[in-house]
Amino acid sequence: MARRTRSVRTQVVAGFATLIIAFGAVAGWSLQRQQRTVRSLRLANEVYLQLTAKLGDERGNQVQLVTVLDRLIDESNRVGSQTFISVTRRYRRGRLADAQAGVQRSLRLALDPDDRRLLEDTARSLMVIDRLWAEDERLFDALLRTLSSADLARARDERDELQTREVQGNDSLLRVIRALQTRVKALSDDAERQQNETLRLTLIATAVACLLGVLTTLRARRALDPLARLRDRAQAVARGELGTVQVPPAEDEIGELAQEFERMVGAVGARDVALREANEKRLQAERLAAVGRMAAHVTHEVRNPLSSMALNAEMLGDELDAMGEPGAESRRLVRSIQREIDRLTRLTEEYLRVARLPTPRLQREHLPGLVDETLLFVAQEMSVAGVALTKALDEVVPPVRADESQLRQALLNLLRNAREAMELAGVAAPRVVVRVTARAQDGVAGAAVCVSDSGPGLSDEAQAHLFELFFTTKARGSGLGLSLSREIAIAHGGTLHAERASADEGGGARFVLWLPAAGDDGSVEGADDAQGR
Ligand code: ADP
Secondary structure, three states: OOOOOOOOOHHHHHHHHHHHHHHHHHHHHHHHHHHHHHHHHHHHHHHHHHHHHHHHHHHHHHHHHHHHHHHHOOOOOOOOOOOOOOHHHHHHHHHHHHHHHHHHHHHOOOHHHHHHHHHHHHHHHHHHHHHHHHHHHHHHHHHHHHHHHOHHHHHHHHHHHHHHHHHHHHHHHHHHHHHHHHHHHHHHHHHHHHHHHHHHHHHHHHHHHHHHHHHHHHHHHHHHHHHHHHHHHHHHHHHHOOOOOOOOOOOOOOHHHHHHHHHHHHHHHHHHHHHHHHHHHHHHHHHHHHHHHHHHHHHHHHHHHHHHHHHHHHHHHHHHHOHHHHHHHHHHHHHHHHHHHHHHHHHHHHHHHHHOOOOOOOOOOOHHHHHHHHHHHHHHHHHHHHEEEEEOOOOOOEEEOHHHHHHHHHHHHHHHHHHHHHHHHOOOOOOOEEEEEEEOOOEOOOOEEEEEOOOOOHHHHHHHHHHOOOOOOOOOOOOOOOHHHHHHHHHOOEEEEEOOOHHHHHOOEEEEEEEEEEEEOEEOOOOOOOOOO
């Protein structure tokens, strides 16, 4: 199953989305913390501090009132003190009501339970103080009346009672002021702590966001890395380097692109090789055509004179034979002329064969029988050369479709080459093994003829150019034999290749001519183009 790949776009978008969300979360969170701190400070500033200041003023008045009450009775002139007392009495409850109204307003706004509790306590305390002051009104009136009646002893008692109650009120005021101050301090400490905490957490969150940013950038870079490799590969391919390289498994579409690119390079490389091979084949065919034209010319120009020269040389030989002993040296020379004429005649015939290689006329053939007949034909020649000819013809091979004379020609070339290679190398006990076996090639059934010798084998140079037209290592060779034999093999839908013979078959060269089996209907398997050549 194909592995699912994540697109680079998805990765980059996901990375940056995470980054934006992280930054948004950090910003939102610190904003919310800041707002909480601001709210606390506003409450402290606009409510508690103002209330504390008002109540502080009121308490200052009260302290002064207690002092005035203290010296009121013993004063010679009480007008100043009485004025102060009456002014204080007239306004203090109103100021307290103002403060109470402020507390009620703040109570409606306060969200924090601690603030609500404090404000409710404050409201309650202010109410108690107001009630106390309201009750004190009657006591103030009584004291002032007693003073005007000059009953100082009674006035003292009333004053003491009033003073005790006023001090009580003052203590209540002080408690309220302290509670408010404590809350202000707590709020300011809380604000400071929150600020420090916000700073610390903001730093951590920023560090995490930065880390995410770095990771996203690295991921994006990693995802884009193959692009540089792809560019290098494209440049290499442009230079003509068509070998493919292994690419790591695709993680995203760039990886897939690299794999597709390598597949494309592979396909282009394969097409390149196929084109080269086709080109070589075309060149070979062109050369063969040229040889054909040349051979026709040579045949026309040389063959007839050659045959009259051969006839004349034979007649000359006969005449010299008739002369007896005196003509011995001349006879030797004439034989040498005859040999050269024979060689030239063979050469022209060889050229003719190449030139006139017709489309094979394929017939169902029994390969072992055909090979056996060919061996009979060369038996004499082999025995003269001292070559031991061994055959191993497996009778149970599938029939092939072949042009008997062309196949015989190819086999003769291989046998002649084997003999000549051993002759030229001066092999002491030359031998040739010919084998016919059933053999499948590339999944196609068929039969093969193997010709092995005990010669020197193929040199590297020969191995490289063996089937090229005109390639020969022999002083008097034409370089046509193997080229022609391979053409014949191909025309039959088969192959011809060379390899090293096994030691028990002489250890020299081995040529393997393979032909596909004839189908039941007489067609040749795997040789679609055989008739078209
Ligand atoms: P020619 O026989 O005219 O040289 P071929 O095309 O038949 O042309 O052979 C080409 C060359 O292949 C030979 O010159 C020889 O070098 C090499 N060759 C062919 N057959 C053999 C063999 N059995 N052992 C060693 N070399 C061989």
